[in-house]
Amino acid sequence: MTQYLIKRLFHAALILLGVTFITYLLLYLLPADPARQIAGRSATAETVANIREQLGLNLPFYEQYWRYLTQLLQGDMGRSWLQKTEVSTLISARLPASLQLMMAGIGVELVIGLTLGVVAALNRNSLIDRGLMIFSFVGVSSPHFVAAMLFLYLFAVHWSLFPIGGYGEWKHLILPAVTLGILGSGWYARMMRSSMIEVMHQDYIRTAKAKGLSRTRIIFRHLIPNAILPIVSMIAIDIGIFIGGMVVVESVFGWPGIGQLAWQAIQRVDIPIIVGVTLVSAVAIVLANLLADLVSPFIDPRIDLKKL
Known part of the structure; x- marks a missing residue:
């Protein structure tokens, strides 16, 4: 190790x-x-x-x-050319908001994506399966700014269910997190469906059926735990995708995270902030991939880190 x-x-x-x-x-x-x-x-x-x-x-x-x-x-990320403040100070002040949005968004897409993927796999080649995969394709293909503006108009302006923007209360978090989560759930749905179908044809699933185990126990004891392994790696990759998407979503919803900070810096060509945010994002992606590799052996004991 x-x-x-x-x-x-x-x-x-x-x-x-x-x-x-x-x-x-x-x-x-x-x-x-x-x-x-x-x-x-x-x-x-x-x-x-x-x-x-x-x-x-x-x-x-x-x-x-x-x-x-x-x-x-030496631990110095430089100073913002326009704000005259240390880049590390600006990023650390906004990082908690971005982490909160990222965790909420990943939670939303996992709940939606894994549920849709399992349901689609269990109803393979049916109308349910095709409908869910069409939904997944639309989610994957939709730009973040289009979905953000649509949700903002419907749920904040037209129906007044949530605030237009801001930060501080749980209501402010719902729309940005759902925007990120729904668009990302398509990847998880398609991946979970493919992984579930592959696991269904394994010998130990046939053995479990031959032993007379209930369908529910086979699904939750054997199918899902073995099919979920690729999802762990996807979460690590997803952090990088989320950081790119959060630049747009945070700007639309006025969420005070590093995505909004990066967008403001890009508009003003404030290079120290742009490089600093990019570096922090890269660190997050690298650490997330490392964590995913360390967690994988606990999910599947057949994985040997010495061979990686």
């Missing part, structure tokens, strides 16, 4: 290094001028040049990246 952890942490460090490099390179190649954004439209060329020099934007790419990497290794 220790050797496996050391190897995974080493790989994680390389991944995070690559993420910071690619993100910084893409932002460096942007045609937008951060110094102009900070100075304002009416600023003189001399003022813009001074700001560019103060921020080190006049330096070659490798020098800018090396300066950032050196600060990062």
